[in-house]
Ligand code: ADP
């Protein structure tokens with residue numbers, strides 16, 4: 001499926017730690033590409049992160065860094081609206097209103113909630129109500145398309161359920177958002193060969209120093225096939241990662257070497273390391289500039305918040321009017 005041009009596209013990114021190359025190839029790259037032809041709203045979901053992060057400094061720092069990294073990776077603030085969730089506090093008002101029409105059963109069925117319980121995490125109400133806040137994030141900007149990973153599919157379905165129910169009770173108020181599940185072609189493996197994820201501790205960060213990157217790449221798990229023997233590139237994490245950052249010709253050349261034998265994993269890792277380092281070089285440079293110019297990032301977030309707030313304000317007026325939540329103050 002393609003998103004029609006000029007659509008309102010929205011997505012949220014949790015500031016739960018340094019961004020890794022799975023995030024980049026699985027989501028960020030597509031988010032940034034969508035800015036060319038659409039009206040994109042991207043925000044750092046810091047209210048959501050509060051359900052799991054309970055440290056002021058960590059939350060503040062992560063929130064700022066995710067925004068800065070998006071800019072370093074190519075987000076253009078003259079095309080897309082980048083902001084922090086808490087700069088539009090109306091979203092929590094909408095979350096409350098939506099919660100009054102959300103059946104308990106709907107939230108009890110949420111996979112993300114059930115998974116966390118299964119892991120033994122003692123749930124707070126915020127974690128339980130997480131999908132309601134996420135629905136508010138989406139509906140408050142009249143979002144038409146929400147590009148997210150497969151793991152968020154159920155949250156999108158719940159958002160539509162809430163919007164439909166509200167529209168049914170109070171009349172047409174919300175735009176029904178469409179999910180846009182980011183193609184699974186780029187499920188990026190981590191250094192242990194499983195899906196790269198912060199929760200598995202197997203990530204390769206987009207922005208780290210060379211020594212750290214080297215350590216990560218060199219610790220990619222490989223099988224004990226001897227150096228001389230031919231190797232299957234399609235079973236190799238090294239090759240899977242290399243393909244993401246090399247040209248098709250370079251990938252084909254590595255493939256040949258795997259199949260021919262006499263090519264060790266150590267050598268392949270070195271080639272991967274160099275390509276990875278080169279691939280993110282321009283972004284790393286841009287990031288260094290941004291780090292020296294934090295005021296610029298703050299300015300971008302201020303302007304983003306203004307734009308987002310203007311839309312949220314209009315939608316909230318519609319919502320309050322629809323359900324009879326009065327405001328006497330001017
Ligand atoms: P993590 O699993 O590290 O906590 P998140 O769930 O915060 O990552 O990921 C944010 C988005 O990045 C996801 O919705 C998904 O689209 C994308 N993503 C994360 N890890 C990968 C991966 N290994 N391969 C492809 N996409 C990924």
Ligand code: TRP
Nearest residue numbers: 011012013014045048134137148
């Ligand atoms: N739940 C999303 C995640 O963990 C982040 C998020 C919060 C989001 N609000 C959103 C994504 C609204 C899309 C739209 O990745």
